[in-house]
Amino acid sequence: MNFENLRTVYDNQGPFATVYLEGRSPAADAEKQVRLRWDELRENLASAGAADEILKNLGDTLIVEDITEVQTDGRIVVANAAGVVLDEHWDAALGTGDTAHYGQVPELGAYVREGCRLVDMVLVIANQEGATIRELRVSPQHEATQQDESVVSGDNDEDIHAPRQGALSHNQIRRRADEIVKDNARAVADQVDQIVRAREPDLVVVAGEVQGRTAVKAELSTRVTELLEETDQGGTDDDAAEDALYDALKSLASDRVQAKQAEDSENLSYSKAHDLAVEGQEKVSQAVGRGAVATVLLNYDVGSEGEGAILADAVLSSAGFGLVDADVADGIAAILRYDAATALAD
Template identity: 25%
Template structure:
């Protein structure tokens, strides 16, 4: 997962409140269930003496966005009364996670979040399209109505050879081009990483063919859905979730292969000592996060120097001013240095629950 989306957290002062919960909208009482979860979250935050303004800001962020379709999780991270991160997750967490800490907690997003927070969903037919822009949990939809007419196929050979069919074909091409132009404009303006396309096979195929190559390579055709009333949006969202899951697994697989290949060559390290050393040097290309448990690291006041223990930090000429959870500090330091983040699965089990693929070979490991 690219870390650019978390960059605002690096420049934000704590303490932070990080919340992860199930906000699925797949039952008739989904709204009531959400209310109950938010009341529970509020209770826990009040017990931890979190300011009311922070609680209200987080509650308002959740209630103020379009509800998801089907199974979903939610990630909300706030600093003070400002919500810095607000994202939907492909899968809801098994239990609600609430942390009030010096640093934000990112791992559940790395594990269950969308690889790309900005994407388009295009429901297309031969008359136009409904184009929905998804941007970090915010949803906006617009309609493109093509001016080409008629778009219905000729129903007789007489019409077919009498000139009606070419007019129909040209009308369809005109409408598809209008949709392609608008989709291209939205991709360029929003930086969308993926374009999901639903609708009849012919309309989907024609739209992809009409897109410029830089946009067409981002297109993913969905088997379900369409522009007609009564479309099963839960099925569409399931397909989108499966596509993101497939891409996440491919990212883990790539990291696992690079990690295995880098062992013994200086291009991969594992364990708290060596990974913190690589992070200090800005050498980490991809941080591989496993089960860190309650492990801690120490840092100076500004988090400019970090080490697995106070002695190592002192040897580096820094005063051990802060003791931090490793599962919060290491991902945030990776974000600060532009490293990608990957949550491990059974293919990866680095020492101490942490590993890294490096940008370049390090000459020596931490002492």
């Protein structure tokens, strides 16, 4: 997941209140439940010193007409006295609970951790006439979020199915049918390439019927092919086919997240051996404040004290993020852009 959107959050003036409202099952009394949950969080924030303007901005965002959506999708909302600076669905695991934080920087550790477990995908459901293209954000644990969908088909209305009689006629029509399929696949590939250039997804997944998949794959650019995965599971024929398809996407997302975590752990080990990494809140804070950090690595599950300010400096210095299961001091480490001695020098 790309965290560039957070740059505009940190460009605002604090203090900030950060609210995480977990997603829960739909209920007839959703409005009552959300109001009660917000009342408790509001009281906690007020006790911590949050101004009335901040609390009003949060309340106006959470207590809305379509409040059932807030209940089922969850929310992360960050606000200061001027208004709401971040408002997104919060798809954390059920049982994570509601939390509220107040301070000079937003508390976005949980948001970043969840984002590191999300995989941006372009799903191409292909057939011989074209494809349905879905832009998705997929988690190994949660329902996929669809951000956009487009349908691409060729401009030719000719029948792609050749007759069975007449050898010469059959061969001619078969060649023409192959040309039409190729043209349709090329149109799909061009659209996918545009999306990849604009969105820079983690994966491009080709699904659908065999002939359609084969035709589309043959037309994809090198840039797209480097991101390519393929699945023969499911489809769009009915709900069962859709469920099978999205189960396959979750599996691909899980593989991607695990591979990225293994890569980050390996990079950390290598960097430590070459004096290109630091651990612990104090050293990471010092290094990131000087713009010396290439990647901040967070403990997979547990937040660390002071990480909110570290994440702010990391975003503003264009550092990346990752997760590690390794035992690191204070649950936080950093891979550096240059040697640790220089990064920590007084």
